[in-house]
Amino acid sequence: QKYGEDGLRGTRSYHYTTAEKLKIVEEFTVNSVPLQELCLRYDLNRSTILKWVRAARQGISLNNKRRGRPPKDMARPKKREPQTELEKLQAENLRLRAENALLKKVKALVEEQEARRRLNGQKPSTN
Template identity: 40%
Template sequence: MRPHSSLTAEQRLAAVDLFEEGFGYRAVSSKLGVSASAICKLESRFKIWGRAALEIKPTRQVYSFEFKLAIVRQYLDGEGTRQDLARMHQLSSLDLLRAWIRAYRDFGEEGLRSKAKGRPKSVTRTPSVEVSELEKLRRENERLAAENAYLKKVRALRNQPRR
């Protein structure tokens, strides 16, 4: 069974047997009593890979920007259907190619570039040996302003009448 699949291994095998008998995904999903969307995805992989769609691949394949761009351009130039291109380039599913095409149409070539994953690195300031004269004056100015505000408050409290 695939890590995120809602189908058991037995259901997947039974579905593939029914596909080979000529049943469509809706008929298979009603016969097996499982989600039509899961069976539909299995059918699309079955059309590309045949029985090899049942094999579990150990890791997710990572595709380069150039590879994605070439396949999307082939599709947009009419060099084949999504299914033909997925079979020709051995993509794991049609959804992958569909997502690339959508990203290309929405964001252009930049939509196909890999995005950075995880938390962005924080900018750490390295302590400089020589702090600029301007920075020293700013710090002293802040300190004197705080001291001045404190003394004004003390003076105001002393001048208040006692109760």
């Protein structure tokens, strides 16, 4: 009756803070404000207020829970500095091996492309 046809259409997307929830629960429990009046005043469902009251009595937090999938941690892991000379040399050796393997793959791809061009009758590029 309060909102007419608009009240039947949809719900709002406002989320009450913990302090607001506690205030509403306190009004209901301490000040004995009727549930119907709280529902109309704060535009809440009766079951929502009762759920908050039950949680407060059981000592459960009224904090808003985050919804959805938690965000991925996209940060790179922190690099730790090699402690000894041997570890430094091993890390450099590993990096150079990876670089060497990459260069070999690039060279093989270039040679494969040139072989395909030769088969098609094209001249090799100067790049």
